[in-house]
Amino acid sequence: MGASDLAKLPHIGEALRRKEDYRFLTGAGQYTDDIQLQNQKYAVFVRSPHAHAAIKSIDTSKAEGMPGVARVFTGKDVEGKMGGLPCGWLITSTDGTPMKEPPHPILAQGKVRYVGDHVAMVVADTPVQAKDAAEAVEVDYDVLPAVVDVRDAKKGTALHDAAPGNHCYTWAIGDKAPVDEAFAKAAHVTTLDLTNNRLVPNAMEPRAAIGAYNRANDEYTLYVANQNPHVERLLMTAFVLGLPEHKVRVIAPDVGGGFGSKIYLYAEDVALTWAAKQLNCAIKWTCERSEAFLSDAHGRDHVSRAEMAMDKDGKFLALRVHTDANLGAYLSTFSTAIPTILYATLLAGQYTTPLIHVEVDAWFTNTAPVDAYRGAGRPEATYLLERLVTRCAWEMGLSQDEIRKRNFVTQFPYQTPVALQYDTGDYHACMDKAKSLAEVDGFEARRKASEAKGLKRGLGYSSYIEACGLAPSNIAGALGARAGLFECGEIRVHPTGSVTVFTGSHSHGQGHETTFAQVVAARLGIPVENVDVVHGDTGRVPFGMGTYGSRSISVGGAAIMKALDKIEAKAKKIAAHLMEASDADIEFSGGEFKVKGTDKKIPFGQVALTAYVPHNYPLDKLEPGLNETAFYDPTNFTFPAGTHIAEVEVDPATGVVRLDRFTAVDDFGTIINPLIVEGQVHGGLAQGIGQALLENCVYDKESGQLLTGSFMDYAMPRADDLPAFKLGAVSTPCTHNPLGTKGCGEAGAIGSPPAVINAVLDALKDVGVKDLDMPASPPRVWQAIQQATR
Ligand code: MCN
Numbered sequence: 001m002g003a004s005d006l007a008k009l010p011h012i013g014e015a016l017r018r019k020e021d022y023r024f025l026t027g028a029g030q031y032t033d034d035i036q037l038q039n040q041k042y043a044v045f046v047r048s049p050h051a052h053a054a055i056k057s058i059d060t061s062k063a064e065g066m067p068g069v070a071r072v073f074t075g076k077d078v079e080g081k082m083g084g085l086p087c088g089w090l091i092t093s094t095d096g097t098p099m100k101e102p103p104h105p106i107l108a109q110g111k112v113r114y115v116g117d118h119v120a121m122v123v124a125d126t127p128v129q130a131k132d133a134a135e136a137v138e139v140d141y142d143v144l145p146a147v148v149d150v151r152d153a154k155k156g157t158a159l160h161d162a163a164p165g166n167h168c169y170t171w172a173i174g175d176k177a178p179v180d181e182a183f184a185k186a187a188h189v190t191t192l193d194l195t196n197n198r199l200v201p202n203a204m205e206p207r208a209a210i211g212a213y214n215r216a217n218d219e220y221t222l223y224v225a226n227q228n229p230h231v232e233r234l235l236m237t238a239f240v241l242g243l244p245e246h247k248v249r250v251i252a253p254d255v256g257g258g259f260g261s262k263i264y265l266y267a268e269d270v271a272l273t274w275a276a277k278q279l280n281c282a283i284k285w286t287c288e289r290s291e292a293f294l295s296d297a298h299g300r301d302h303v304s305r306a307e308m309a310m311d312k313d314g315k316f317l318a319l320r321v322h323t324d325a326n327l328g329a330y331l332s333t334f335s336t337a338i339p340t341i342l343y344a345t346l347l348a349g350q351y352t353t354p355l356i357h358v359e360v361d362a363w364f365t366n367t368a369p370v371d372a373y374r375g376a377g378r379p380e381a382t383y384l385l386e387r388l389v390t391r392c393a394w395e396m397g398l399s400q401d402e403i404r405k406r407n408f409v410t411q412f413p414y415q416t417p418v419a420l421q422y423d424t425g426d427y428h429a430c431m432d433k434a435k436s437l438a439e440v441d442g443f444e445a446r447r448k449a450s451e452a453k454g455l456k457r458g459l460g461y462s463s464y465i466e467a468c469g470l471a472p473s474n475i476a477g478a479l480g481a482r483a484g485l486f487e488c489g490e491i492r493v494h495p496t497g498s499v500t501v502f503t504g505s506h507s508h509g510q511g512h513e514t515t516f517a518q519v520v521a522a523r524l525g526i527p528v529e530n531v532d533v534v535h536g537d538t539g540r541v542p543f544g545m546g547t548y549g550s551r552s553i554s555v556g557g558a559a560i561m562k563a564l565d566k567i568e569a570k571a572k573k574i575a576a577h578l579m580e581a582s583d584a585d586i587e588f589s590g591g592e593f594k595v596k597g598t599d600k601k602i603p604f605g606q607v608a609l610t611a612y613v614p615h616n617y618p619l620d621k622l623e624p625g626l627n628e629t630a631f632y633d634p635t636n637f638t639f640p641a642g643t644h645i646a647e648v649e650v651d652p653a654t655g656v657v658r659l660d661r662f663t664a665v666d667d668f669g670t671i672i673n674p675l676i677v678e679g680q681v682h683g684g685l686a687q688g689i690g691q692a693l694l695e696n697c698v699y700d701k702e703s704g705q706l707l708t709g710s711f712m713d714y715a716m717p718r719a720d721d722l723p724a725f726k727l728g729a730v731s732t733p734c735t736h737n738p739l740g741t742k743g744c745g746e747a748g749a750i751g752s753p754p755a756v757i758n759a760v761l762d763a764l765k766d767v768g769v770k771d772l773d774m775p776a777s778p779p780r781v782w783q784a785i786q787q788a789t790r
Contacts, residue, residue: 001523001561003733003740007670009522015675016528020513029254032208032225037282040210041070043272044130045285046120046137047294048112051146051366051704052157055110055119059138063122066136068129070279073121073271075107082106082274085265086239087331088231090480091169091340091362099169099362102160104330106240106267106274112141113159113329114366115706116294121271123283146366146704150303150326153363159329166364168327171340173418174357182318182355186309190392195773196380198301198326198697200714201373203508205256206292211272212282219247222273226252227262227506228546233538234483235265235333241274248273252536255508259687260372261296262508263548264333268295293709298697299373301326302339302380306388308353314396314403318355321347321384325362328369334548335371336362341479342377342467342549348416349385350427350463350641351407356417366704372548374687374749378466383774386462386754394765400461400758401431401440404643408463419479420467422639424732427463430665433728434643438663443647456650457660458763462755464644467637468743469734470549475636485551486633488543489559491520491567493626495612497605498530504544505556506536509683510745511676512552518672519557519739523564524604525591542629550743553672554638554734561738562630571607573622578602578610638734638742642666644751646759652767655782657693657760659721665728666747670740677744678727684748685725690717691749692756696775715775764788 006012023029060072085104092098103109108119120137124130147156153166160166183189209224220243226232229250236250237243255262272283287295304323310316325339344358375382393403408427415421443459450457470476473484490502501520505512517531534540547556572586575593579586585596594601610617611626647661664681671677694715698707708714733740753774760776761769768788772780 001738003670003738006522006739011518011522011528013671013674014518016514016518016673018511018514018676019517020511031205031254031256032210032223033286035210035223035253037210037212040282040284041123041125041279042127042130043283043285044122044134045118045268046122046134046139047291048108048115048117048119050112050141050143051115051148052144052159053112053141054144055108055112056140056142058120060120062138063133063136066129066133068125069133070123072133072137073107073275074119075105075109078106079109082270083240085267086235087336088333088482089337090482091171091336092480093169094172099336100163100167101331102162106270114368115704116368117329118267121275123275123279148365148367148699148701148704150301150324150363150365153365156365159364159366163364168362168364170359170361172357172359173344176357179318179320179355179357183307183309183320186317187312188310188396189307190310190388190395191305191307192388192391193305194384194387196300196302196383197691197774198370199299199373199691199695200293200697201259201261201296201299202716203257203259203261206287206289207262207266207296208286209269209272210282210284211276213276213280215280219249220273220276221249221251222269223251223253224269225255225262227255227258227508227548228544229506229536229538230504230544231546232265232269236270236273240270249539251539252506258508259374260299260376260548263546264297264371290709293714294368294706297332297369297371298328299370300380301370304384306384308388308392310392310396314392314398314406316351316353316407319347319353321358323360325360326365326367326370327362328367329364330369332369332371335369338372338377343381345419346378346381346465346467347385348418350409350465352409353407354417358418367699374684375746376549378746379688379750379753382462382464382750383754386464387757390461390758401435404461404463405431421636422465423636423735425639425641425667426730426732427641429730430641430643430667431463433730434645434663434665437665437726437728438645438647438661440645450649456652456763456767458648458650458759458761460646460755460757460759460762462644462751462758464751465639465641466746466750468550468640468746469554469634469638469737470551472634472636484633485545486631487545487555487559488541488629488631489556489563490542490629491560491563491627493567493608493611495609497526497608499524499526501531501533501560502541503533503535503556503560504541504546505552506547508547510547510552510680511673515553515672515676516557516560519560520564525589526604550745553739553741554737554743555632555634557739557741558634558737559630559632562632563628566628566630567626570626570628574607574610575602577618577622578607635736638669638737640666640668640742640744640747642747642751644755646752646755648756648759648763650760650763650781652785655778655780655785657776657781659689659693659723659756661726662689662723662752663726664748664751665730666744667730667732667742668744669731669733669742671729671731672741680744681727681748682725684746685752686717686722688749688752689722689756692753692774692776694721694775694777
């Protein structure tokens with residue numbers, strides 16, 4: 001079934017409330033920390049208080065003698081018994097050498113490289129006993145100089161022997177010579193230096209895991225707050241522990257948000273699983289919030305120079321970008337892909353810029369590892385490009401919307417000069433709708449009203465594009481992924497006609513139990529209540545690549561569609577047998593099988609029952625049962641796009657920015673559930689606006705201590721920081737997946753930061769403020785005003 005036929009079915013496009021919310025709202029959700037196993041002990045990790053230090057000695061004797069303590073494990077216990085954490089994406093430097101891949105030990109081996117690095121694991125009967133004992137572990141450190149700022153990485157003391165100068169790789173895309181030539185001939189060049197600030201993901205549920213071991217069958221089970229349990233199992237068994245995969249089951253039960261930070265295989269997960277066998281018990285660890293600040297993978301942290309060459313009319317001729325990316329102390333699972341494949345390939349944006357060259361240098365520093373955070377590379381690309389485009393507009397004497405419109409891609413498919421091919425889009429329609437919803441025509445009157453109150457008002461645009469549906473394995477493989485990112489779906493039709501769907505996608509707030517059920521119910525013509533969705537368990541779901549990169553509906557949903565095709569084909573054969581017709585004469589719609597050109601028909605439920613209770617069944621031609629599995633590997637990414645418009649009021653006396661209005665018009669292709677999509681956009685906007693105005697992860701330059709290690713210092717966006725959003729939709733369905741969907745899970749976080757900063761800069765244009773880094777906090781804005789007016 002094609003996307004256009006699907007879109008016409010009942011349930012598709014229906015704003016159903018989330019099925020899963022009943023259990024969440026009534027406190028019946030089951031998160032990892034809610035699970036209590038027999039013979040369960042508790043772990044606490046001893047973490048480095050130093051950003052960089054040699055470990056001279058570790059004395060665990062006092063801790064091991066304390067009440068309830070089962071064992072204290074250190075680096076010596078795991079050395080030689082397991083590998084380090086792997087990085088899933090290989091980057092080759094422009095000189096042909098592979099990236100530097102220093103070891104990432106499960107417990108520190110001789111050295112610690114960031115505050116929070118895991119040094120020892122204490123296991124005890126109760127959490128309090130484990131915590132007390134952790135405090136009694138004595139570690140003698142020889143403190144070394146730390147480097148935290150990516151701009152200083154080269155000059156800093158090397159973190160790893162394998163990475164001299166703290167350099168991991170230089171990677172580039174695009175043809176440099178023609179780009180330089182275009183710059184030499186351009187009528188105007190706009191240059192912008194910018195920093196994309198480091199963020200801490202802060203999911204509502206902190207990371208948690210329970211490693212369990214069953215001696216009877218030599219099997220391990222890991223319960224873990226994770227976004228992709230099969231990949232977690234694959235990496236842990238194949239790369240770290242060397243265990244056969246069938247002996248390890250990974251269950252990611254209800255997970256309270258991840259935003260990228262729970263995609264990865266973390267050292268704690270491995271240590272707990274391995275130690276469970278050593279102690280023949282279950283071991284639970286629940287991360288504390290302050291521990292999460294230190295040890296969760298962080299996001300962003302880029303420093304870039306961007307230049308645009310234009311002709312006299314503001315038409316983009318060439319884009320040149322250099323970025324220094326902070327990878328933190330070690331390579332996390334996908335960290336190398338973020339500033340390269342997921343960032344540089346998006347720098348064409350919505351524009352026809354014919355020549356682009358991007359070079360990225362990636363560095364190690366004494367900070368927590370940096371990896372994907374909602375958007376992963378694409379917010380960084382959009383922030384750079386959309387800030388640059390607005391700066392271009394102002395330097396060329398054009399309005400922010402006019403310069404964008406002059407450069408929009410209008411013909412599809414469109415091949416960018418940075419590898420990607422966009423299948424569909426209508427960027428003018430998104431812009432026009434956004435301007436209308438944002439009531440841009442009335443802006444001048446609102447600006448004057450603000451001026452009369454001594455306030456500055458500004459309008460900021462951002463026309464973003466992102467590549468979602470990660471990732472076609474032919475493209476991903478060519479670009480360095482160690483595995484293709486397909487998805488798996490299984491449809492199990494029960495004899496009574498109800499259905500269980502097993503998906504390799506993982507829902508940790510995205511509402512898959514509802515939207516995936518909508519797709520299945522629509523296709524089979526059965527009530528949504530008759531469909532249950534199972535995810536997050538390697539013991540129940542055949543395989544999966546998990547959830548990130550807004551891939552679930554477009555890749556996981558497409559796998560389900562493929563399995564449904566198989567179900568429909570087999571069910572038609574059963575129906576043909578029951579109605580004594582030929583297979584070719586059977587039609588299926590609205591939950592009924594009909595013989596073409598007759599009034600003979602039977603319902604889906606009868607076919608399901610017959611599949612399991614065969615009656616005069618032609619066993620030579622037809623197997624009993626109605627259960628099908630499919631794997632779907634996309635042929636391309638999906639390309640959601642849109643225009644976001646922010647309107648702010650700035651108090652020049654205090655530097656306080658008030659976000660007055662925010663409009664987002666997005667194109668997500670076919671929409672399965674508009675209510676869920678709206679919720680996804682709201683959440684993304686809150687995070688993007690949080691980055692633009694409030695959130696900032698700061699390490700002390702000298703000591704490498706995390707200065708923003710709690711919610712007292714790290715400002716999360718709250719409801720009263722945000723206006724009521726105005727949302728609009730444009731739909732150009734994706735051409736290559738059977739649902740026509742494009743991902744919606746990250747768009748808000750991608751489009752919004754540059755819109756907000758452009759608005760602040762627009763407000764302060766006449767004061768002389770030309771530049772501002774995120775977050776536009778009151779002191780930063782106030783200082784920029786003082787500097788401009790001095
Ligand atoms: N959907 C739809 N129609 C579309 C597109 C999506 O109805 N055209 C629905 C989907 O069926 C799904 C939801 O919207 O129920 C999100 O779908 P999709 O865009 O495919 O994204 P994923 O499900 O793959 O979710 C991943 C994405 C990412 S990458 C991050 S980060 C993120 C996000 O989702 N983290 C989240 N949203 C989050 N929401 C919550 N509550 N918590 C997180 O950790």
